[in-house]
Amino acid sequence: QSALTQPASVSGSPGQSITISCTGTSSDVGGYNYVSWYQQHPGKAPKLMIYDVSNRPSGVSNRFSGTKSGNTASLTISGLQAEDEADYYCCSYTTSSSWVFGGGTKLTVL
């Protein structure tokens, strides 16, 4: 299985909004509404931010939102804050009864 495709990096200024895309195929992203997003700060374990494409776990800021269209899922962060600077990974269930991650996107808050 191939990794989902994410941009290597995105950046934005405090207060702005950014969107990170995650492109797969009909065998993963396009085939299921089982896309999740994870935030990872340097040296730390990943943290769940979005599940089932667009749902936020308890405790996650409503500045984080997710959507999906066809084979591409997206994570939007609005009102960027310095603490949002991190790596972000998407993940999808696949037709192989397995899970595949994206290559990760480094978010820089300017």
Place this chain on the structure above:
Amino acid sequence: QVQLQESGPGLVKPSQTLSLTCTVSGGSINSGSYYWSWIRQPAGKGLEWIGRVSTSGSTNYNPSLKSRVSISVDTSKNQFSLKLSSVTAADTAVYYCVKYVIALTSFDPWGQGILVTVSS
């Protein structure tokens, strides 16, 4: 809140078998509808799902690793384990044990991770 902690050797020789254990605390490994998973991350690279086990012992593995991986669960010890055979330098990574919540179709929480280096 459930917590997970990885343990095992930090250094493994090439061609040998990597063995890690994850201890679950703060709750029973048998409670709820969960899978218990392993995910790894080479330095400076992305995440790779390795496989998962249910408390009944059923497993699923990453197709690319399937021939070398075995994941098992010991409910009496509240632990689950990973074995990866015939390791090479490409298997050097931080290994995370993670709870997969079936209802949320997502991985949460994660252990802190353990660095395993494959080197002679």
